[in-house]
Amino acid sequence: MVEHVQVTTEDYRKRAIEEAGYNTFLLKSRDVYIDLLTDSGTSAMSDRQWAGMMLGDESYAGSENFYHLEDAVKRHYGYPFLVPTHQGRGAEHILSNILIKEGDYVPGNMYFTTTKLHQELAGGQFFDAIIDEAHDPMNEHPFKGNFNIEKLDAFINKVGADKIPYVSMATTVNMAGGQPISLQNLKDLRALTDKYGIKIIHDMTRVAENAYFIQQREEGQQNKSVAAIVREICDLTDGATMSAKKDALVNIGGFIALRDEGIYNQVRNMVVVYEGLHTYGGLAGRDLEAMAIGIAESLDDFHIQARVGQVIYLGEKLIEYGVPIVKPIGSHGIFLNARAFLPHVSQDKFPAQTLAAEIYTNSGVRTMERGVVSAGRNKETGEHNYPKLELVRLTIPRRVYTQAHMDVVAESVAHVYEKRNEIKGLKMVYEPEYLRFFQAKFEVL
Numbered sequence: 001m002v003e004h005v006q007v008t009t010e011d012y013r014k015r016a017i018e019e020a021g022y023n024t025f026l027l028k029s030r031d032v033y034i035d036l037l038t039d040s041g042t043s044a045m046s047d048r049q050w051a052g053m054m055l056g057d058e059s060y061a062g063s064e065n066f067y068h069l070e071d072a073v074k075r076h077y078g079y080p081f082l083v084p085t086h087q088g089r090g091a092e093h094i095l096s097n098i099l100i101k102e103g104d105y106v107p108g109n110m111y112f113t114t115t116k117l118h119q120e121l122a123g124g125q126f127f128d129a130i131i132d133e134a135h136d137p138m139n140e141h142p143f144k145g146n147f148n149i150e151k152l153d154a155f156i157n158k159v160g161a162d163k164i165p166y167v168s169m170a171t172t173v174n175m176a177g178g179q180p181i182s183l184q185n186l187k188d189l190r191a192l193t194d195k196y197g198i199k200i201i202h203d204m205t206r207v208a209e210n211a212y213f214i215q216q217r218e219e220g221q222q223n224k225s226v227a228a229i230v231r232e233i234c235d236l237t238d239g240a241t242m243s244a245k246k247d248a249l250v251n252i253g254g255f256i257a258l259r260d261e262g263i264y265n266q267v268r269n270m271v272v273v274y275e276g277l278h279t280y281g282g283l284a285g286r287d288l289e290a291m292a293i294g295i296a297e298s299l300d301d302f303h304i305q306a307r308v309g310q311v312i313y314l315g316e317k318l319i320e321y322g323v324p325i326v327k328p329i330g331s332h333g334i335f336l337n338a339r340a341f342l343p344h345v346s347q348d349k350f351p352a353q354t355l356a357a358e359i360y361t362n363s364g365v366r367t368m369e370r371g372v373v374s375a376g377r378n379k380e381t382g383e384h385n386y387p388k389l390e391l392v393r394l395t396i397p398r399r400v401y402t403q404a405h406m407d408v409v410a411e412s413v414a415h416v417y418e419k420r421n422e423i424k425g426l427k428m429v430y431e432p433e434y435l436r437f438f439q440a441k442f443e444v445l
């Protein structure tokens with residue numbers, strides 16, 4: 001399938017981004033030339049997935065496609081109990097409400113926006129237990145998604161294991177730049193949590209990409225397939241939430257997967273309140289079928305090598321141009337280090353937001369802010385959270401763009417880098433209460 005893409009002028013884009021309040025989420029897709037906003041739901045489905053869509057069994061209950069999906073999740077990920085949800089945050093909402101009590105803490109390997117929000121709405125507080133290296137864009141640690149096991153152990157001792165319903169473990173860590181956790185660190189995490197009887201809930205949104213990095217970088221893992229490593233990761237955890245819009249190559253879908261039948265029964269009960277019956281969870285039968293097929297395709301070694309390889313291709317081009325990016329290169333996108341890119345723009349002037357708007361104006365390439373706007377405000381003080389990482393994400397959809405598109409993107413970013421000294425910051429003029437980055441509006445200073 002191909003799609004007509006509009007070519008726009010710089011003057012047109014200046015008006016478009018101003019009307020969008022300098023927020024790339026508020027642009028119309030028709031005004032975008034290359035869309036690197038996200039890899040979520042933007043991948044191209046395969047011939048087999050489209051064929052599967054034609055086999056949608058749209059019965060209200062017990063659809064054939066549900067059983068295919070359940071089988072795929074059992075076979076490839078090893079989780080025996082499955083409840084579909086409309087996407088990842090639907091899964092997070094339900095599982096957080098069931099597992100978290102008021103006053104609980106949920107440690108994790110860095111926060112993710114929706115995950116943390118659902119933990120907080122359920123009465124919990126997030127605790128960042130990732131290694132310090134993850135907060136440093138220049139540090140080339142091969143597994144920046146690792147937990148600091150000593151720090152986590154000390155935290156468990158401080159607040160008490162009974163206040164920690166589970167540890168939230170993400171593969172890969174999105175906000176750190178698509179960085180993986182190592183198998184060894186996960187084994188150490190399992191040993192620690194077993195000591196205290198704490199569960200591990202796996203945010204498996206990009207588990208195949210994480211497994212690929214383990215295969216490439218971790219000692220002794222070179223001869224295993226990505227599929228085998230994925231299974232090993234899942235086997236070390238108690239349950240999972242999944243946004244199938246990423247790794248699993250579908251435009252919409254997600255699920256909760258569990259080992260514990262008691263929790264599964266609670267999830268099954270709650271899903272009917274918010275998503276739909278437990279055999280469809282807000283999705284059509286055809287969506288479930290596409291997801292079942294996408295899961296299998298996502299684990300193919302050649303697919304994942306080509307996917308991550310394209311991201312690395314773009315990253316290396318940018319490094320050649322001297323553009324400051326997060327290293328090592330992550331799995332789902334390139335993260336520009338906006339602090340180093342625009343050192344003269346202080347963080348209260350939203351450097352990453354500014355840079356994303358500049359890149360759009362230069363070439364029509366749409367990217368996403370992952371800095372102070374995404375980090376929101378401190379619940380107690382009302383001040384902005386100022387994260388160490390002030391990043392612009394160039395996220396690569398799967399199976400959509402060619403290396404030639406990557407060349408255009410790299411040239412555009414290099415061009416903006418050349419004239420970085422002329423770029424001024426922004427001020428926020430509209431701020432919504434939840435997940436403000438989606439709808440906030442800005443003006444040029």
Ligand code: P71
Nearest residue numbers: 038039040087088089112113114174205243245
């Ligand atoms: C991404 C997204 C989509 C998104 C979400 C929030 C702000 C901007 C964009 C979604 C994830 C994710 C991880 C690790 C859970 C979700 C929620 N990522 N965990 O990166 O990356 O899944 O979007 O299906 O609800 O653009 P959902």
